[in-house]
Amino acid sequence: MTAFDRIALGETRELGAHLFTANEITRFAAAYDPQPFHLDEEAGAQSLFGGLCASGWHTAAVMMRAFVDFIGRETELAKRRGEVPLRYGVSPGFDDLKWLKPVYPGDTITFTGEVTAKRRSKSRPGWGILTLATRGTNQKGEPVFAVTSHLFVATEEGAQGAFTDRD
Amino acid sequence: MTAFDRIALGETRELGAHLFTANEITRFAAAYDPQPFHLDEEAGAQSLFGGLCASGWHTAAVMMRAFVDFIGRETELAKRRGEVPLRYGVSPGFDDLKWLKPVYPGDTITFTGEVTAKRRSKSRPGWGILTLATRGTNQKGEPVFAVTSHLFVATEEGAQGAFTDRD
Numbered sequence: 001m002t003a004f005d006r007i008a009l010g011e012t013r014e015l016g017a018h019l020f021t022a023n024e025i026t027r028f029a030a031a032y033d034p035q036p037f038h039l040d041e042e043a044g045a046q047s048l049f050g051g052l053c054a055s056g057w058h059t060a061a062v063m064m065r066a067f068v069d070f071i072g073r074e075t076e077l078a079k080r081r082g083e084v085p086l087r088y089g090v091s092p093g094f095d096d097l098k099w100l101k102p103v104y105p106g107d108t109i110t111f112t113g114e115v116t117a118k119r120r121s122k123s124r125p126g127w128g129i130l131t132l133a134t135r136g137t138n139q140k141g142e143p144v145f146a147v148t149s150h151l152f153v154a155t156e157e158g159a160q161g162a163f164t165d166r167d
Numbered sequence: 168m169t170a171f172d173r174i175a176l177g178e179t180r181e182l183g184a185h186l187f188t189a190n191e192i193t194r195f196a197a198a199y200d201p202q203p204f205h206l207d208e209e210a211g212a213q214s215l216f217g218g219l220c221a222s223g224w225h226t227a228a229v230m231m232r233a234f235v236d237f238i239g240r241e242t243e244l245a246k247r248r249g250e251v252p253l254r255y256g257v258s259p260g261f262d263d264l265k266w267l268k269p270v271y272p273g274d275t276i277t278f279t280g281e282v283t284a285k286r287r288s289k290s291r292p293g294w295g296i297l298t299l300a301t302r303g304t305n306q307k308g309e310p311v312f313a314v315t316s317h318l319f320v321a322t323e324e325g326a327q328g329a330f331t332d333r334d
Binding site: 028031032033034035048055056057058060061062064065068089090091092093094095096097098099 | 195198199200201202215222223224225227228229231232235256257258259260261262263264265266
């Protein structure tokens, strides 16, 4: 049974959790999203968000970090079990990126991924496409972030993957 | 005529251009996407990308920065013309995020936005939703990045906007 065959449809995994700090929020915003409510507590308090909050692209980037760390841990675990780890290729894209509530300093966001689809690629022998409903939830249990992630994964151990374009 | 009324369907605007450096690419990746081909030239050369390249989320974040700067310039220009500037609210989400080619150090990516839809919100009086086909193109004219952006914009000058959830 390959790593691709072992992926269970409907399975939800915790990818990781991250505590957002004011310093990290403002540093990201200064570089990539310098809107007042992402830069300054006072400006945030006067905005519709009611306080300093993270750029939505910051939350998305932290989700990616959680996912990369998750893959690293899963790869190690598979090796320890004597299995060939699931091998990831590029992403053919992400859909339905949504910021459902603001992320404030002190919030801990837990990211999860649910396997909603897996299929073999029609044009890339040895590769498949995995679809994950990826979600971020704050410490109150409120959904704050959602995106549908599509990822190339190897279906055969020796799959060659010198591609960067879409399926 | 309001700023919302002045938005022309089909209009494409240049949002801005950005030169990606190796230092910026590896700094973003170390924080948010620590995969070897985003961190190290040698690892990039041995990867399917053929060289160090930017995290897709880095490219997306740089697009956001270009967009924020564009809005700042547009707001200033409107004021100088004696017009009320278009006022932006939160985003109800982004769709179809795609990384079409790698972004390498030394690449200059030009971001554009084409207005593909505008409509009045059914549930938010005084607000509308603008849809932009947002694209990134490298110095060779190759598309490298695409996303469909949805943005709340005020349709009336005095619109109140204390909302963060979706339409």
